[in-house]
Amino acid sequence: MTHRDDRGFDTERGRRTRQPTAPEISSESAQETKPHGIYLRQLAIHNFRRLSDAVVNLEPGLTVLVGENNVGKTAIVDALRSLLGYYTVSRDDLTVAGKPPVRAAEYDVIGLFSGLTIEDEARLVDALLPVDDRFDARLAIRGRLRGDDVFTDASVGSAATGNSREIRSQMRLVYLQPLRDPDSAYGLRPGRSSQIASLLRRIATDTERGELEELARDANSQLQAKPPIERVRRQISENLLELSGADYVQEVGLHSRIQSFNNSPQVWKLTPTE
Secondary structure: OOOEOOOOEEOOOOEEOOOOOOOOOEEEEOOOOOOOOOEEEEEEEEEEOOEEEEEEEOOOOOEEEEOOOOOOHHHHHHHHHHHHOOOOOOHHHEOEEOOOOEEOOEEEEEEEEEOOOHHHHHHOHHHEEEEOOEEEEEEEEEEEEEOOEEEEEEEEOOOOOOOHHHHHHHHOOOOOOOOOOOOOOOOOOOOOOOHHHHHHHHHOOHHHHHHHHHHHHHHHHHHHOOHHHHHHHHHHHHHHHHHHOOOOOOOOEEEEOOOOOOOOOOOOOEEEEO
């Protein structure tokens, strides 16, 4: 049996039954003959910025959002970010509509993910919904305005609540910031918060990660043998000898910090070590 709430949501499948009233935004997807893992099949958005009631359907592969300025392209991306836990919604994100203008009291974002393998279904069993001859994973978030703050509740599958953080982790979803300015974009710079490192860690197998670490160790050995690196190391050693004296001086090495995929992402850079 299908149940629909007062806004037209199909609560079993997370679908909205009526046509979106938001400005039309075309989604052009690169079709492929073979699925390549979990992908976002449908995103339903209600009362988020200019999108009072919108549904975006997608296919596997690359999707390009096309539209005039200020019609809701960025709103779609930020709604998806909020669903994945990469964006904190404020009261200014809730739709303002009507005459006189009234701010919406709540918003909803629902994502349906397809392309699941048997292994995926086992990991995401709490989020599964039957769709035709397959299962999709449903992840949803609802925010309610209380004063000036927005309080959110997450749900998975057909349940009213659920551990969305665990489901997101099992889906291995990584949001990469726009590449127009990677040096200043949070998550693209090297470091503990690097999303690039996170993506690499999730995509690579244990064997591949070991091979990358071995390459880093080999690169260290080759770097240390190069004359410029040796001259820098010698200069640092001489400075330390002058400062501390022969009784307390320590041998110095100069090498690239080796990436360990079992720990937090680190920066690969030249650092003095004991």
